[in-house]
Amino acid sequence: MKKAFQIGWLALVLLFIYVPVLVLAVYSFTDASMVGGSVSGVSFENYLNLFRNEELRNMIFGTLILAVVCAGISTVLATFGAIGAFYSKRVSKTLLNTANQVPVVNADIVTGFSICILLIVILRVSKDTFIPLGIGHVVLTAPFVYLSILPKLKQMDNSLYEAALDLGATPAQALFKVVIPQLVPGILSGFMLAVTLSLDDYFITTYTKPSTFDTISTYVVNATKGSQTEVKTALWALSTLIFIIVIVAVVLMNVLGNRKREVRK
Amino acid sequence: MRKLRFSRSQLCIPYAAFLILFVIAPLFVIVYYAFTNGQGQFTFSNFLNFFASTNTLGTLLYSFALAAVTTLVCLAIAYPTAYILARSGLKKKYVLLMLFVLPMWINFTLRITALKEILSLIEGNISAYPFLNSVIGMTYDFLPFMILPLYTSLLKLDNSLLEAAADLGADKFTVFLRVTLPLSVPGIISGMTMVLLPSMTNYVVLDMLYNSTYIMGSLIGSYFSAYDWNNGSLISLVLLVIILIVTLVTNRFSDKDAGARGAVL
Numbered sequence: 468m469k470k471a472f473q474i475g476w477l478a479l480v481l482l483f484i485y486v487p488v489l490v491l492a493v494y495s496f497t498d499a500s501m502v503g504g505s506v507s508g509v510s511f512e513n514y515l516n517l518f519r520n521e522e523l524r525n526m527i528f529g530t531l532i533l534a535v536v537c538a539g540i541s542t543v544l545a546t547f548g549a550i551g552a553f554y555s556k557r558v559s560k561t562l563l564n565t566a567n568q569v570p571v572v573n574a575d576i577v578t579g580f581s582i583c584i585l586l587i588v589i590l591r592v593s594k595d596t597f598i599p600l601g602i603g604h605v606v607l608t609a610p611f612v613y614l615s616i617l618p619k620l621k622q623m624d625n626s627l628y629e630a631a632l633d634l635g636a637t638p639a640q641a642l643f644k645v646v647i648p649q650l651v652p653g654i655l656s657g658f659m660l661a662v663t664l665s666l667d668d669y670f671i672t673t674y675t676k677p678s679t680f681d682t683i684s685t686y687v688v689n690a691t692k693g694s695q696t697e698v699k700t701a702l703w704a705l706s707t708l709i710f711i712i713v714i715v716a717v718v719l720m721n722v723l724g725n726r727k728r729e730v731r732k
Numbered sequence: 733m734r735k736l737r738f739s740r741s742q743l744c745i746p747y748a749a750f751l752i753l754f755v756i757a758p759l760f761v762i763v764y765y766a767f768t769n770g771q772g773q774f775t776f777s778n779f780l781n782f783f784a785s786t787n788t789l790g791t792l793l794y795s796f797a798l799a800a801v802t803t804l805v806c807l808a809i810a811y812p813t814a815y816i817l818a819r820s821g822l823k824k825k826y827v828l829l830m831l832f833v834l835p836m837w838i839n840f841t842l843r844i845t846a847l848k849e850i851l852s853l854i855e856g857n858i859s860a861y862p863f864l865n866s867v868i869g870m871t872y873d874f875l876p877f878m879i880l881p882l883y884t885s886l887l888k889l890d891n892s893l894l895e896a897a898a899d900l901g902a903d904k905f906t907v908f909l910r911v912t913l914p915l916s917v918p919g920i921i922s923g924m925t926m927v928l929l930p931s932m933t934n935y936v937v938l939d940m941l942y943n944s945t946y947i948m949g950s951l952i953g954s955y956f957s958a959y960d961w962n963n964g965s966l967i968s969l970v971l972l973v974i975i976l977i978v979t980l981v982t983n984r985f986s987d988k989d990a991g992a993r994g995a996v997l
Contacts (some may be wrong), residue, residue, distance in 0.1 A: 470820075473816045473822070476812055476813065477813065477828070479831070479909040480813050480832070480875075483809075484832065484834075484851065484872075484875070485852040487843070487849065490846070490850060491849060501852075502849035508953060521818075544746060544747045545742040547744065547746060548743070548744045548746070548747025548750075549747075551741050551742060551743030551744025551745065553749070554739075554741045554743075555744060557742070562750070563748055566751040569759070569823060570755055572975060572979050574929055574930070574971055574975060575933070575950070576952055576973075577952075578755075578758075580762075580968050581759060582758050583956070584758065584761050584964075585757060585758045585764065588961055589761065594753055602754055605750070606754050609747070612842045645748070667840055669839075669840070669841060669936050670934075670936075673953075683842070684839060685941075687841035687842055688936055688939065691841075692943060695734055702842065703815075703845075704846060705866075706842035706843075706846060708843065709838050709844070710838055710992040713838055714834070717830055717834055717837075721826075721827065728782055729961030
């Protein structure tokens with residue numbers, strides 16, 4: 468009885484979470500123009516449109532390139548930042564940790580708006596250079612990379628670095644061949660987190676982007692207000708594609724994780 | 733080859749400089765703009781505009797009400813879910829948890845598009861129930877961010893404490909009320925902050941659902957569209973103060989490792 472109740476509750480919450488996405492997925496394979504509208508047959512038109520429509524294609528690839536480039540810059544900046552902070556004096560470490568925490572707790576909209584004022588209004592950097600947008604996304608993502616590297620630094624065996632120096636390595640060699648390899652799991656998960664945060668962002672993008680450029684978020688928001696049915700239903704296909712990619716990624720991560728655990732045993 | 737000489741703590745200089753330029757400086761800019769007018773003269777008029785207008789004060793109150801209700805609804809759904817996931821004898825807990833947080837990685841605008849289609853199907857005209865649908869939309873968007881910290885804090889719970897309470901004669905309900913619940917407070921607090929602040933500012937959810945919005949974030953959005961940087965900055969400043977207060981209050985309760993937005997990665 469108790470177990471039935473537990474499973475029932477979980478099932479209800481899962482229904483709430485997944486019904487909209489799954490219904491949209493089903494409709495994305497039809498020629499219907501609205502959910503609940505008339506369906507006359509199965510169609511892959513929406514998926515083809517995603518790749519045929521130049522505007523949609525540019526938007527999707529633009530979002531991906533922006534996310535990967537910014538996540539890359541964030542990862543480099545924050546990795547060295549975290550290593551440096553870890554070996555700094557207590558005062559500078561605390562200051563850096565606090566400054567790092569600001570974008571994490573701040574509302575994205577305030578972060579975006581304040582960067583827009585500083586760069587675009589005061590310093591008159593043109594939005595079309597993509598510089599404000601890039602900086603905005605690095606501000607958004609770098610602190611999370613920093614946070615995912617810090618615990619790895621604490622776990623690190625410090626004597627290895629000293630040993631490398633004693634054995635004649637330069638500090639640079641010791642850094643790149645001894646310290647950074649130990650941080651790789653943190654750096655990778657930080658990078659992945661940065662990519663997903665950048666992909667999901669709406670507010671920082673709106674306040675800093677060139678007017679002719681759109682990411683998935685800003686594009687979708689405009690498209691839901693518009694009346695272009697073809698674009699609207701193509702977005703159902705995009706949502707379904709992302710859903711499938713996320714599921715595959717999660718399953719892969721779990722399978723790989725399990726295998727690693729088994730190997731260790 | 734000349735040896736590259738540096739001390740490890742100097743590695744954080746680029747990141748520190750980045751944070752000062754693009755995180756700390758923008759905050760000062762916001763404060764400066766909030767208390768000056770378009771000509772750069774010191775003024776309290778933005779301040780008065782905000783606090784003397786029933787319109788903006790109403791928006792502030794509405795945001796608070798919406799955020800509070802959303803947070804409570806999320807908590808009511810997420811607590812039992814996280815409790816069952818973490819404490820019951822269900823198998824494959826981790827896989828189950830993944831099912832609940834997986835939507836975090838699907839772009840939120842696409843998820844809200846899906847929700848909008850379903851709500852329109854059920855309710856017909858969704859702008860007829862703005863408050864109800866705002867709460868549903870925000871809950872749909874932020875639920876995973878509440879489940880995750882609750883799950884982590886409930887999983888860490890020390891079983892021997894619960895057994896001790898039961899041995900000492902407490903019935904199940906008392907054990908939950910006097911032991912489990914107080915011990916999960918850090919999870920509750922960190923989940924609440926992760927839902928409360930976004931639901932005061934994420935006007936896109938409302939904007940997408942029924943094309944009109946009444947929360948704090950939307951004020952910044954409309955001042956941005958009107959190039960009114962000064963009044964926009966004042967709203968940002970108000971939000972910053974709220975965020976600061978919330979952070980200071982919650983720092984007293986939360987445990988340090990409650991990793992923010994995407995800790996599961």
